[in-house]
Amino acid sequence: MKYFTLLLILISIDVFGQDKIPTNDGDITITPITHGTLVLEHVNEVIYVDPYGGAELFSKQKKPTLVFITDIHGDHLNQQTLDGLDLSAATIVAPQAVADQLTAGTGMKVEVMANGQTKTINGIQTEAIPMYNLPETSDSRHPKGRGNGYVLDLGGKKVYISGDTEDIAEMRSLQQIAIAFVCMNLPYTMDVDQAASAVVEFKPEIVYPYHYRGTDGLNDIDKFKALVNEAAPDVEVRLRNWYQ
Template sequence: MKNFLTLLFIAFSISVHAQDMIKTDDGEVKITPILHGTVALDYKDLTIFVDPYGGAEVFSGQNIPDLVLITDIHGDHHNQETLDGLDLSQTVIVAPKEVADKLPAAKYKSIIILGNGDVENILGTRIEAIPMYNLPETDDSRHPKGRGNGYIVELGGKSFYFSGDTEDIPEMRALEGIDVAFVCMNLPYTMDVDQAASAVSEFKPTIVYPYHYRGTEGLSDVEKFKTLVNASAPGVEVRLKNWYPN
């Protein structure tokens, strides 16, 4: 009975996390929305988790990650309980210094520290750390510039951008050549849907996923975000997924 319930839970998890396939110059990247700002990517024999959060059980049915990218120190990004529940003994962790300082290094294969602007080739994958921060820049900002990272990950000749917790900063608006973007939108922590749509309409990724859209007032209006982007940048494909299955 226990085995049956385990299989049923895994099947439910897979069905909840509707997957997308992104064609690249060399194979496909499977994208699995997990929860809030958490994403799983599979490309050939490489698996990447971004900001694992929500408990190890939400990763049922997923491969053991080769890479984990962590954007910031807050608990919905660096969630030690979730990390501790996963088998990460052979995993490379990529994180900003303030996160790396909090990680129990012996639990992972290695920890690579990236700061804003740093670029590394890790496990054959180019990873660039991008600024993420609140506007205006103030001493009491929830997300000061330089502490956390957004990331650009290149897989199969395609670039995947993960915004982290940010507003429509100049560095985001100046991005070029982004194929797939994951863009946050939740007040009061990041930006509203109007700011997000304005930024996306400026840097024009091929595909954009609104994610990380739960704020103090509930879920942001991602349908409005889609309408705004469709009107101002019709060449951008907006894909809406269920990041809050519970």
């Protein structure tokens, strides 16, 4: 009977991919969806990050109260996916460039945030963090100021969502991050070495590499884990399957 119960638990973890991280006032539940898309639950808030890949991927999720969108590209702002979701109770949090492209009526309301701005939204202290490519050029895929990364305070745990960025100074200078979702995928974000180097500098308690679909070693999450663990053994690297 114990074996059967354990088997069911393992199957559930494999199917739903959820992690639970305790905070001062309840667990944060983390569900990887795909690529740069995830769901966070804490207390009464259900947070969708960059909903993408079709509404059917969210069929087993609770309806969102908050939707964070980082940038205008289709794997972050995906209107087709948004149109298939029940956003009747959801506030959309986004940079101005995203808000300008949202179809009227998407979500209950839209809360626009600029780089460096801090707001309390649904009781969650939220900071918009710059995300951009280096060097800063006029033809950059991600120019500084257009998109947002985010730091959310959930029950006293700071959660960092990188969005599409390189290993910029603003990320390296982050402090007291409990959970970080860090991208790696050239030419849009970082290679494995850059991502690991940045994580080693700001030292989150837990890091999830995400948004790592790529070729020629760009998706080598095992290498990422080895590099981080060698230089910062106290950082827990959690590898999850974002591309089922």
